[in-house]
Amino acid sequence: MARQPGVRADLDLVCRFVNTRGILADNPHAREEIDTPDTLTAWWEKQGFTDIGTADEDVTEAHVMREGLRALLAKHNDAAGPEDEGALAAMRTLAVELRLQADPDDDVAFLRPAETGTARTGLAWLLVAVTLGRADGSWPRAKVCADLNCREAFRDTTRNRSRTWCSMQVCGARAKQRTFATRHRAHPE
Numbered sequence: 001m002a003r004q005p006g007v008r009a010d011l012d013l014v015c016r017f018v019n020t021r022g023i024l025a026d027n028p029h030a031r032e033e034i035d036t037p038d039t040l041t042a043w044w045e046k047q048g049f050t051d052i053g054t055a056d057e058d059v060t061e062a063h064v065m066r067e068g069l070r071a072l073l074a075k076h077n078d079a080a081g082p083e084d085e086g087a088l089a090a091m092r093t094l095a096v097e098l099r100l101q102a103d104p105d106d107d108v109a110f111l112r113p114a115e116t117g118t119a120r121t122g123l124a125w126l127l128v129a130v131t132l133g134r135a136d137g138s139w140p141r142a143k144v145c146a147d148l149n150c151r152e153a154f155r156d157t158t159r160n161r162s163r164t165w166c167s168m169q170v171c172g173a174r175a176k177q178r179t180f181a182t183r184h185r186a187h188p189e
């Protein structure tokens, strides 16, 4: 199926964008993929969006959007972090400036950014994905890992939408260990 970013909700795009920063503490996967205008443009090119221009301040706006989206996804998982309220407020201030337009006769990008060729075009594409996801009901399936030292974004494909961790082997296992240690302290044998 051809990509239709303005017709279908591209939740994977949202998750990949959030995961350009990995915050897992004490972990080799800690990373920042968007730290200069060039890396921001390169990231969008990799996603197939080739007309996203960037300047220095655009990196800051990308980070505001990213951490706001992370906070939004955490709501789907009761996984709110201490910075989430501020991150959400900053993202909403930015998002109201992003304008979208709709062409009822466009089968490829019905809903799309009104502005083209700027860094905000990219941020508006993310807003398109959120909007379409909210409209088609898929949005609550985009989540972040409930481990506050991790917070990787993922798409929950389980039937009953019950997934909590990015990975059962890593964060799920760590949570189990913690629960076990707490119980063990509470009921020493």
Ligand SMILES: [Zn+2]
Residues within 6 Å of the ligand: 145, 146, 147, 150, 151, 152, 165, 166, 167, 170, 171
């Ligand atoms: Zn995780």
